[in-house]
Amino acid sequence: MPEVGDGRSLDGIEHRTKDPGVQPRRLLTIKETAAFLNTSTGTIRRLVSAGKIPVVRLSRRLLVDLRDLDILIAGSKERVGW
DSSP states (O other): OOOTTTBBBTTTTTOOSSSTTTTOEEEEHHHHHHHTTSOOHHHHHHHHTTTTSSOOHHHHEEEEHHHHHHHHHHHOOOOOOO
C-alpha cells in the first residue's frame, strides 16, 4: 500500500518498514490518487486533462506527485458559512 507524506498508507494505518532508510512513495497511480482523494479514476483523469493535476509520465504510466495533491487540496479550500 503506498504511503502518504506523513508515513501513513492510503488505508490510514501507519506501516513501518524494517529499513529506516526507505522513503515513503512520492508518486501515485491514477487509481491510488482516486483512493487518496476519495473520488473516481474518471474524475482524476478529467482533472489531469483539464491541467488541474500535473502528472509524471513514465513510459505509458501516468503518476501523480503527492506534493501536487497537497497544492491542489490547499488551493481548493474554502470557508463556507452555514
